[in-house]
């Protein structure tokens with residue numbers, strides 16, 4: 036297989052398979068989770084200021100008092116790489132073009148130099164977060180294979196995409212193909228790993244907030 | 255319908271006039287080196303201008319700096335070629351054009367006389383034959 | 393006829409200086425050092441015209457058109473005076489059995505020394521019956537001609553990589569020259585068609601140095617195929633700024649912005665169009681407002697559509713809807729199973745009474 040055939044494969048059949056598995060997995064798991072249902076809480080609801088599902092959705096994005104000081108790397112590094120990923124995925128011109136081709140929506144892009152910068156910052160933040168996970172005994176102890184694996188699966192598309200645009204290591208064609216392939220692996224892994232939090236995050240926060248609000252506790 | 259009725263404006267270079275890239279000044283240093291070599295060892299050298307990332311503005315700058323000398327040779331061979339000595343003797347600006355007048359290649363040669371100007375002995379021999387023929391006809 | 397080349401040229405009214413000038417330009421285009429021009433001229437002038445056999449297989453004659461017609465008034469045409477083209481169906485006067493006899497003759501007289509040029513792919517299905525010359529299949533002719541040649545030039549994308557005949561589903565079973573011939577030096581000059589000066593440049597290189605130029609991993613001369621179109625494209629600054637034409641007649645297209653979104657394959661295509669240009673340096677596809685098709689890369693025809701951006705999916709999504717339905721179905725099925733589990737748990741739940749505890 037030549038590199039162009041490889042590229043055409045990842046753009047064609049590969050993408051087909053990846054998006055197929057992604058949709059299958061996401062729908063399956065979301066439906067499964069949300070149809071589980073919960074017993075109705077028959078107790079009379081209490082009320083407290085700031086206690087509701089909606090509040091919790093936002094409050095959980097902020098560190099608890101004192102936590103920012105205790106683990107600054109997790110918080111700041113986490114913020115940076117999440118924001119960076121969002122910028123790269125949703126504001127890079129080729130990515131918008133892909134979304135436009137898939138669902139028909141499009142919006143203005145950021146210049147490629149800016150996206151390149153965002154990629155560097157994102158990768159730096161991810162590496163710092165990983166180093167922190169390795170260095171802190173507790174974090175290391177709590178980490179399972181899934182944690183290392185999902186980190187790699189998230190990191191690789193950023194790395195290969197950046198290397199492709201900067202013409203590093205491999206010819207552009209091969210790097211681009213590897214980039215698309217790594218993004219496809221991410222798509223396949225996402226529904227069946229903790230990466231699904233991209234979808235379940237707000238639902239679970241809302242749920243926790245609501246359950247506790249019923250008891251009059253803002254969480 | 256006139257041409258301006260077609261709503262197209264031709265953009266040749268990305269930012270209007272491409273400016274100086276800063277690639278031209280180092281060439282002067284290289285030329286100095288080559289001129290030295292010519293004087294010391296008699297060895298000629300050349301710079302292929304079409305192989306370098308020079309914008310038209312760079313070439314103009316270089317042309318301006320080198321100026322023009324006393325000799326300008328025009329060669330008619332499948333389109334015109336000009337072999338002009340610059341303000342610095344021994345440095346020649348050589349432009350080859352095709353029959354349509356488009357530049358096909360451009361060089362700066364550092365030599366006493368460009369090779370292309372000299373007549374080849376075998377061609378001279380043909381000239382000699384011609385002369386002999388003419389004389390025999392007198 | 394077999395004297396040094398310069399004499400042949402002189403007989404045709406081509407002067408030594410014209411020839412020197414040609415060599416200087418050729419060396420410059422091939423990215424050889426400026427002094428190589430003179431060395432080339434000397435070597436070529438003294439060279440004897442090698443015999444060249446040009447075999448046309450499953451092709452459209454576009455490569456022949458390119459090498460002859462577009463440049464015939466200019467000096468590239470001269471290269472044909474430097475070789476002895478002993479067999480070229482389109483250009484030769486002889487036809488039928490006489491033509492075949494000329495080929496057989498040239499092959500015999502120059503055994504082991506002639507240069508073989510091939511354009512077109514070679515069909516293998518049905519024993520090669522899809523393309524025959526004088527009742528013999530292309531594979532057969534190629535194998536015979538390749539056995540006695542010094543080197544092979546695969547002219548055009550079809551001979552180099554199979555080209556359009558090989559496009560999915562490849563009805564004739566087309567393959568490239570290098571798929572069949574394994575024991576001879578082969579240089580690929582892909583392009584649909586290739587740029588004339590690239591073809592003549594490689595021939596000149598062969599004449600001058602008696603060998604084929606340095607090749608990349610796809611068998612192409614590095615001097616012409618070393619860079620991608622995108623690397624040398626004058627629209628590149630717009631790509632970097634994120635300024636793209638979105639249709640062929642929008643403001644961006646008029647401003648000459650980058651054609652990436654309109655399907656330009658420049659970033660993955662190695663060819664010399666952006667520097668050498670076409671039609672004697674007049675223009676080239678991107679300069680004329682159309683994206684690169686990727687014609688010098690293997691299987692460019694099946695690259696997912698000429699007007700689809702490289703980052704866009706090559707095919708429409710096939711399984712997405714089905715996968716969504718299956719996923720939703722699985723979700724619903726599992727949820728029913730969970731429900732059943734829950735109600736079973738509820739049903740088997742036994743209430744604990746005080747009496748039980750006191751037991």
Ligand code: SF4
Nearest residue numbers: 622625650651656658
């Ligand atoms: S027009 Fe094509 S080759 Fe030129 S910069 Fe844009 S994508 Fe690259």
Ligand code: SF4
Nearest residue numbers: 663665684685686687
């Ligand atoms: S611009 Fe691209 S498709 Fe067009 S001739 Fe050149 S390499 Fe082939």
